[in-house]
Amino acid sequence: MASLPSEPREYKEPLVVVYQAPTELSSVMVKAMLEEAGIATWERVERTWAYDGIDLSMKGIYSQLLVFESQAEKAKELIAQYLSDVDEGSAPEETDLTGD
Numbered sequence: 001m002a003s004l005p006s007e008p009r010e011y012k013e014p015l016v017v018v019y020q021a022p023t024e025l026s027s028v029m030v031k032a033m034l035e036e037a038g039i040a041t042w043e044r045v046e047r048t049w050a051y052d053g054i055d056l057s058m059k060g061i062y063s064q065l066l067v068f069e070s071q072a073e074k075a076k077e078l079i080a081q082y083l084s085d086v087d088e089g090s091a092p093e094e095t096d097l098t099g100d
Contacts (some may be wrong), residue, residue: 015042015066018075027063033082034067039075042066 021027034041
C-alpha cells in the first residue's frame with residue numbers, strides 16, 4: 001500500500017482565481033477547456049455538502065477555478081472567448097454557463 005506524503009506539495013508559483021463558476025456544469029466545462037488548452041487548473045468548491053448537497057455558501061457560486069499566475073492572463077482570455085461562444089451558440093456545447 002502506498003503511503004501518503006507527510007507534507008503538502010508546495011508550488012513555487014502562486015495560484016490565482018481566473019473564474020467563479022455559478023454552477024457545477026460551468027465549472028466542469030471551463031476546467032476541461034482550460035486543461036485541453038494545456039493549462040493546469042485547480043477547483044476550489046464553495047459548497048457545503050453536509051446537508052445533502054444544499055448550497056449553504058450564500059456566495060452565489062459553485063466553485064472557483066485557479067491556475068498558476070503565469071498562465072492567468074491566457075486562461076482569462078480563453079474563458080472570455082469560450083463564454084462569448086456559448087452566448088452566441090457557437091461553443092462545442094450549447095449550454096448556458098453564465099448561470100442566467
